[in-house]
Amino acid sequence: MSDGGAxxxxxxxxxxxxxxxxxxxxxxxxxxxxxxxxxxxxxxxSVCNAIEWCLxxxxxxxxxxxIPEYKDREIRHRSNDAGGMGNAVDPMDDGDDGHxxxxxxxxxxxGEVTLxxxxxxxxxxxxxxxxxxxxxxxGAAHAGVAAEGWLAAHGFPSWTDWRSSYxxxxxxxxHRLLDDHSLRASLSALLGLxxxxxxxxxxxxxxxxxxxxxxxxxxxxxxxxxxxxxTAPGPVDEASALCARLGVDPxxxxxxxxxxxxxxxxxxxxxxxxxxxxxxxxPESVTAPNDLAEVIAWAAGxxxxxxxxxxxxxxxxxxxxxxxxxxALILEIEPLAQQVTRAEEAxxxxxxxxxxxxxxxxxxxxxxxxxxxxxxxxxxxxxLRALLKDATGVLNEAASDxxxxxxSVVPDLTGKVEIRLVELSSQxxxxxxxxCDNASQAVQSAEQQVTALTLLETQLTNARGHLESKTGALRxxxxxxxxxxxxxxxxxxxxxxxxxxxxDRLEPLLHTRDQGLDQHQQDTERLAAAARYLDxxxxxxxxxxxxxLPAWREYQDSLDALVSLLVDCDSxxxxxxxxxxxxxxERLSVVNRNLGKYFSMITGEQRAAARGLTVKTxxxxxxxxxxxxxxxxxxxxxxxxxxxxxxxxxxxxxxxAEDRAxxxxxxxxxxxxxxxxxxxxxxxxxxxxxxxxxxxxxVIVALPPGGLETRLRDYASGSKHFIRLNAWDxxxxxxxxxxxxxxxxxx
Amino acid sequence: MDxxxxxxxxxxxxxxxxxxxxxxxxxLRSEEDIERLGDRLDAAVARLEDAAGQLRREARGR
Numbered sequence: 137m138s139d140g141g142a143x144x145x146x147x148x149x150x151x152x153x154x155x156x157x158x159x160x161x162x163x164x165x166x167x168x169x170x171x172x173x174x175x176x177x178x179x180x181x182s183v184c185n186a187i188e189w190c191l192x193x194x195x196x197x198x199x200x201x202x203i204p205e206y207k208d209r210e211i212r213h214r215s216n217d218a219g220g221m222g223n224a225v226d227p228m229d230d231g232d233d234g235h236x237x238x239x240x241x242x243x244x245x246x247g248e249v250t251l252x253x254x255x256x257x258x259x260x261x262x263x264x265x266x267x268x269x270x271x272x273x274x275g276a277a278h279a280g281v282a283a284e285g286w287l288a289a290h291g292f293p294s295w296t297d298w299r300s301s302y303x304x305x306x307x308x309x310x311h312r313l314l315d316d317h318s319l320r321a322s323l324s325a326l327l328g329l330x331x332x333x334x335x336x337x338x339x340x341x342x343x344x345x346x347x348x349x350x351x352x353x354x355x356x357x358x359x360x361x362x363x364x365x366x367t368a369p370g371p372v373d374e375a376s377a378l379c380a381r382l383g384v385d386p387x388x389x390x391x392x393x394x395x396x397x398x399x400x401x402x403x404x405x406x407x408x409x410x411x412x413x414x415x416x417x418x419p420e421s422v423t424a425p426n427d428l429a430e431v432i433a434w435a436a437g438x439x440x441x442x443x444x445x446x447x448x449x450x451x452x453x454x455x456x457x458x459x460x461x462x463x464a465l466i467l468e469i470e471p472l473a474q475q476v477t478r479a480e481e482a483x484x485x486x487x488x489x490x491x492x493x494x495x496x497x498x499x500x501x502x503x504x505x506x507x508x509x510x511x512x513x514x515x516x517x518x519x520l521r522a523l524l525k526d527a528t529g530v531l532n533e534a535a536s537d538x539x540x541x542x543x544s545v546v547p548d549l550t551g552k553v554e555i556r557l558v559e560l561s562s563q564x565x566x567x568x569x570x571x572c573d574n575a576s577q578a579v580q581s582a583e584q585q586v587t588a589l590t591l592l593e594t595q596l597t598n599a600r601g602h603l604e605s606k607t608g609a610l611r612x613x614x615x616x617x618x619x620x621x622x623x624x625x626x627x628x629x630x631x632x633x634x635x636x637x638x639x640d641r642l643e644p645l646l647h648t649r650d651q652g653l654d655q656h657q658q659d660t661e662r663l664a665a666a667a668r669y670l671d672x673x674x675x676x677x678x679x680x681x682x683x684x685l686p687a688w689r690e691y692q693d694s695l696d697a698l699v700s701l702l703v704d705c706d707s708x709x710x711x712x713x714x715x716x717x718x719x720x721x722e723r724l725s726v727v728n729r730n731l732g733k734y735f736s737m738i739t740g741e742q743r744a745a746a747r748g749l750t751v752k753t754x755x756x757x758x759x760x761x762x763x764x765x766x767x768x769x770x771x772x773x774x775x776x777x778x779x780x781x782x783x784x785x786x787x788x789x790x791x792x793a794e795d796r797a798x799x800x801x802x803x804x805x806x807x808x809x810x811x812x813x814x815x816x817x818x819x820x821x822x823x824x825x826x827x828x829x830x831x832x833x834x835v836i837v838a839l840p841p842g843g844l845e846t847r848l849r850d851y852a853s854g855s856k857h858f859i860r861l862n863a864w865d866x867x868x869x870x871x872x873x874x875x876x877x878x879x880x881x882x883x
Numbered sequence: 884m885d886x887x888x889x890x891x892x893x894x895x896x897x898x899x900x901x902x903x904x905x906x907x908x909x910x911l912r913s914e915e916d917i918e919r920l921g922d923r924l925d926a927a928v929a930r931l932e933d934a935a936g937q938l939r940r941e942a943r944g945r
Binding site: 697703 | 900911939941
């Protein structure tokens, strides 16, 4: 730390086009309390922000002064007027390029030191960064990195020191300390540990469990694969087992022997082809079996080729089909022929027995004539009977027993005549009826004989029709020479015999083919097994473990990369947590020295328990938690109201600021509306504390009128200066009211 | 000394994968960088899974 830094005191702030401020504005500061007084929106907080921006630049915007709602807040004033801005020596010097600028002027033992930060009007559009400049007491100008180096060398605060020991924004007071989570967040902010907490949280976020799980899963899978590979039988073992299964002694397998087997395999294939009358040749490339794989590949396809090509053996299929068809037709035709023969015999017998159709027709005709005559006689008998009846009537009318012929009297003559006449007529009728019935039967018999002849002729015609149909079909299947044979059935039987004989002749050839192909297939498999064994033997010396596979390197590299990244994240997380714990302990050792004192001053609580207020930490590998306890070690948070909690927040700042001031460096304290959420008693206490602080550090405090401002004006005993801001005006922006007489008076 | 300087020193003092960890530390200074680190981890996981799959295929192919 530089000695010079210890004596630097902030004397003025100059700002232009910074947030609400448009025109170049100079805020003069003094030792003691500098009170920026203004209504809401007047720009008093912007003055506090200007100090912060000048010291830390874009970092303030990206980090939002540690307050989320400040993040990416507009720094530049939104106006179009071109105000004067400076040059390298005096950035605040008027010009017309419209840039934003803030200058902090410090008084030191050797003279003034001016810090300036400027931003071009088109910086955002052109991606240009802010420019930091230092004009030291010797008149030397430092810019950019050199200026930052100069600040560090002269004890200017880091961002974390600034947040913990120099400045408290009004929003900080809003942090509630009521529960464990917000207490951690609030105290982390108050102790200037936010960045470390953020970093640790980020590392925890990226070091996701899923990534670790992926590594474990992939490694487990990989181990399984290695185990599979280690326990799997080798190629030689597998080929040897295959040879044994196929009856090949692997011990006797040699490459020369395999070539001999290949030659024999090809020879036997040729022989079989010739025997089957196949027109196929072994390709030239295969006939010299130096390459066993080529022979095996050809031989494997040979059986299918043989079965697909037409040869002697392939006639069998056609012959079997023909024989089947002929047999079926013969079996159908034979009963049909017998049926025709039977019909012919029946017709012949009928003709012989009952004569031909003409004769039967004549007999029928005669029978019908007989019948007609009988029928006429019968009718005549009817007439006779009627006559007899009439005669009987006459006799009855005569009523005489005397014979009309001889006139002799015959007792009951009429009765006897009547009886006799009836008997006679009955005999005649009976006789004629019988004759008529006989004639009728004769007609029927003659008709039946005619019908029977017709039926026999029809049956014969039908039987012959069926026979002819099947015979026609049979003729189409007969050899051409027999197609018109007189007896196609006999020709068919003959053809069937010939076909069967041909089948009998060819069947052994088919058997030979199938046997030959089976043998060929077995020989091929054996040759393939022998070749595989030979290849396995040849390749054994080249067998590779998994670690020599091409993919192994990439796998290992990617595993290493991921594991390394996770380990690095884990390591940084651990380092961050360690640093967080260390710094937390450091900060708390500072804070706890005076925390109780300031808390008691603000709250007016003078009991020993309040004065013994301390913050305790509890660190784990992944978390740092806090407890606020009284002098007896009892937790205080549950019994404190919000005002007292805010008092703790302010006490933490004051305790660190006091320590910071003791260690040297530029001395000032910035408080933006610290009375927020404090009650009247606490405001009075805060006024006492600020009065006390001015004994060793200048204070810049932004306040609304009344409240703490009144307290400070009326009761503070130290040096006090009031800088009043006008209400914000859309034309002029934020402006400082000229100091009234006595306003900046020292006691 | 700010936290980044202190962490940088802590990494250097650890003496393990110093360059890699310093690069990683540098890449953790903003939320955008954190997102990129997340993407980098996802890509590393994807690459590992691809490589493991390829290795399995090759091992079983033998």
